[in-house]
Amino acid sequence: MGANxxxxxxLEALRSIYEGDNSFRELSPVSFQYRIGEDxxxxxxxxxxxxxxxxxxTAPVISMNAFFNNTISSAVKQxxxxxxxxxxEVNLGTAMTYTLFEYAKxxxxxxxxxxxxxxSATPVANIISVET
Numbered sequence: 706m707g708a709n710x711x712x713x714x715x716l717e718a719l720r721s722i723y724e725g726d727n728s729f730r731e732l733s734p735v736s737f738q739y740r741i742g743e744d745x746x747x748x749x750x751x752x753x754x755x756x757x758x759x760x761x762x763t764a765p766v767i768s769m770n771a772f773f774n775n776t777i778s779s780a781v782k783q784x785x786x787x788x789x790x791x792x793x794e795v796n797l798g799t800a801m802t803y804t805l806f807e808y809a810k811x812x813x814x815x816x817x818x819x820x821x822x823x824x825s826a827t828p829v830a831n832i833i834s835v836e837t
Contacts, residue, residue: 711761715800722803729806735760738771739806741813747822750774752789752809754802761800764793777820785809785816 716734723729728740735756742749751773755766767789769782792808793801809816 711800712756715761715802718800719802737802739809740773741806741809741816748813748817748820750777750785750813750817752785752806754805756802761796762798764790764797765802765805767793767805776822781817781820784819788812788816 712735719729719737720731723739730738732738732753736753737755738751738753740749740751750769751771753768753771755768757763757765767786769777769786774782789805789809792805796804
C-alpha cells in the first residue's frame with residue numbers, strides 16, 4: 706500500500722474516532738490539532754501533527770507553535786516535542802497520529818511538570834491596567 710492509501714485510511718479512522726470531540730481539529734486532510742487538557746486547564750496545551758507526502762514511512766511534522774501555547778516556555782515545549790519524537794521513532798511506518806495524541810494525553814502531567822502557569826506571560830490584568 707502506498708503512503709497516500711495509508712493516509713486516506715488513517716484520515717477516515719481519525720474522523721471516526723474523534724467525531725464530536727471538541728479537542729480535535731482537522732486543519733486540512735493532512736494536518737490535525739489536538740488540545741491536551743480541558744478548557745480552562747492552565748496546563749492544557751495544543752499539539753499539531755502534519756503529514757509529509759511520504760508519511761507514515763517518514764515522520765510527521767509535530768508543532769507546538771499555536772497561539773494557544775504562548776504561555777508555555779520554549780524549554781517545556783522542546784521537552785514535549787522531544788518525547789513525542791521518541792514515540793514517532795518507535796511508530797515509524799505505521800499510522801501514528803492517534804497514538805501521538807493519546808501518548809500526549811497519557812503523559813500530560815509529566816510533560817507539564819516544569820510548566821508554571823502565569824510565570825512566563827504577563828497577566829491580562831497588568832496589561833489592562835497599563836493601558837487604561
